[in-house]
Amino acid sequence: MYSHTDEKGKRVYVSFTAPTQAQAEMQATKFKNKKFRNNKSVGMTVEQAVYGYINAKSDVLSPSTKRNYIRNIKNHYEPLMSRKIATLTNEDMQLFVGNLSKGKGLAKKTVENLYKQLRSSIRFYDKEIDFNITMPESSGKGRIKNQKTKESPTNADVQKLIAMASPWLKAVIALAAFGSLRRSEICALKYEDIEGNTICVHSHMVQDENNIWVWEDRNKEDASFRYVDLPSKVIELLGTGAPGEFIIKHNPNTVSKMYNKLRKRACVSEYIRLHDMRHYYASVGAALHIPNTYLAEFGGWSKKSPIMETVYQGTIRPIKDGYKKELTKYFDQVINNA
Numbered sequence: 001m002y003s004h005t006d007e008k009g010k011r012v013y014v015s016f017t018a019p020t021q022a023q024a025e026m027q028a029t030k031f032k033n034k035k036f037r038n039n040k041s042v043g044m045t046v047e048q049a050v051y052g053y054i055n056a057k058s059d060v061l062s063p064s065t066k067r068n069y070i071r072n073i074k075n076h077y078e079p080l081m082s083r084k085i086a087t088l089t090n091e092d093m094q095l096f097v098g099n100l101s102k103g104k105g106l107a108k109k110t111v112e113n114l115y116k117q118l119r120s121s122i123r124f125y126d127k128e129i130d131f132n133i134t135m136p137e138s139s140g141k142g143r144i145k146n147q148k149t150k151e152s153p154t155n156a157d158v159q160k161l162i163a164m165a166s167p168w169l170k171a172v173i174a175l176a177a178f179g180s181l182r183r184s185e186i187c188a189l190k191y192e193d194i195e196g197n198t199i200c201v202h203s204h205m206v207q208d209e210n211n212i213w214v215w216e217d218r219n220k221e222d223a224s225f226r227y228v229d230l231p232s233k234v235i236e237l238l239g240t241g242a243p244g245e246f247i248i249k250h251n252p253n254t255v256s257k258m259y260n261k262l263r264k265r266a267c268v269s270e271y272i273r274l275h276d277m278r279h280y281y282a283s284v285g286a287a288l289h290i291p292n293t294y295l296a297e298f299g300g301w302s303k304k305s306p307i308m309e310t311v312y313q314g315t316i317r318p319i320k321d322g323y324k325k326e327l328t329k330y331f332d333q334v335i336n337n338a
Contacts, residue, residue, distance in 0.1 A: 001028050003043040003084075012043055014084050031086045044125060046088075046118075047073075047081040053121035062216060063208035069117060070209050076100060076114055085122045085129060093118075093131045101136040108136050153177070153272050153280040159338040164266050171237040172248060172255055176277035178331040179228040180299035183252040183274055188215055192243035197235050197328075199228050201300065205252055213251040223302040229324050231332035285327060294323045 003012045014031065018024040044052075050073050054066060061069070073081075080088070080096060093115070100111045112135055122129050158177050162170050175181045175189075184204040193200045202225050203217050219225055238247050248255065259274045278299065285295040296302070297320070 001031060003031075014043065014087065016087055018089070027087055027089070031084075044085050045081065046077065046083050046085055046122070049085050049125055050077060050118065050121040053124045056124070062206065062220065063214050064206035064216075064220070067207055067209045067211070072114055072117060076104075077118065080118075085126065088122070088129070088131075090131050090133070093133050097133055097135065111136055152283045153268075153276055155334055157268050157272060158277070158280060159334065160266050161262060161268060162335065162338040165262055166258075167237070167239075168248060168250070169255075169258055169262060171234070171239075172259070173274070173277065174230075174234040174237055174335060176274055177280050178234055178335065179230050180278045180281040181228070182224075182278070182300075183255050185219070185224070185300075187213075187246070187248050187250065187252050187255060189238075189247045190243065191238075191241045191245050191247060194235065194238065197230055197232060199230065201226050201228055213253075219300075221300075221302060223296070224300045226297065226300050228298070229328045231328055231335055233332065233335045284330065288326060288330060290323050290327065294320050298324060298327065 001014055001016070003014045005011050016024045016027040016031070018027060050069075054061070054069050058066065079099070080092070083092070096118075097111060097115055100106050100114055101108070106114075115133065115135070119131065158173070161173050165173060172183075172186055175186050176183070179199070179201075181189075181201060182204070184206065185201050187205040188203040189199065189201075190203075193202070202219060203215060204219050204224075205213050206216055208214050241247065250258070256274055263270070263272065281299055282295060282301075285298070290298075
């Protein structure tokens with residue numbers, strides 16, 4: 001069926017394929033109706049839609065979100081890229097979702113996010129296009145098969161790593177273990193974020209669509225914004241500098257690389273990643289009988305996070321401050337014995 005005439009004056013046609021002639025004709029009729037609405041989607045491919053959506057939203061998408069969108073397109077959308085969005089059927093999209101789940105073994109949440117991104121891109125150009133898709137009931141087999149058993153670091157592990165680390169890496173490990181900071185938050189810290197023995201965690205480092213590390217002033221999740229009290233010795237490890245100067249002069253990838261080298265040299269279990277220092281923080285908090293309500297707030301977890309049991313009551317400031325002091329006092333003893 002005739003679609004449109006391109007900028008070079010060439011007539012462009014689209015074809016419709018379906019299991020039966022009636023279904024193919026129905027697709028053609030729908031396409032014809034769309035055409036007379038003078039809709040932007042006439043003749044538009046999935047590739048044009050997904051990249052057009054990203055470009056249109058460029059000013060409101062964070063660098064990390066934009067990078068993930070582009071990575072998704074390159075890694076997962078290839079089977080549909082050349083298809084006209086006006087010709088996509090429910091069956092096409094269901095097969096696409098099924099291949100992500102069963103064929104590639106992706107986790108349920110990953111499949112849902114990939115489909116949501118694709119659907120949003122298509123409907124951005126034509127609100128009348130929609131699908132009735134059944135999502136997988138559980139995670140793909142691949143994720144379960146490759147899942148590793150996690151270990152929580154012990155006091156001895158943490159002390160050994162700090163004792164053998166270079167000065168800047170000591171600071172990194174201490175911030176992760178005694179402050180529950182993520183590596184992206186550690187690398188984003190500036191000296192202006194320190195006030196006494198308290199640091200304000202509000203920013204993070206992310207990679208943009210060109211894989212360049214950039215600083216973002218605001219964490220993606222509201223729960224990640226927090227004030228963290230630390231032992232005096234940890235603050236000393238951070239050193240001093242100009243207010244706008246980064247405390248750690250390395251990006252998150254370099255931090256992980258150097259930590260892994262240290263871990264091997266210290267003969268610490270390969271399952272104890274830098275991120276597992278946050279597990280250590282949570283485990284110590286649980287051992288000290290600090291309620292999950294407060295612990296989740298201190299460590300930057302959402303109260304709905306699977307790491308923390310969902311708790312609905314709010315926090316009471318005098319009680320919260322008492323627990324914070326108890327936790328900081330414990331960590332002060334651990335690091336002073338490192």
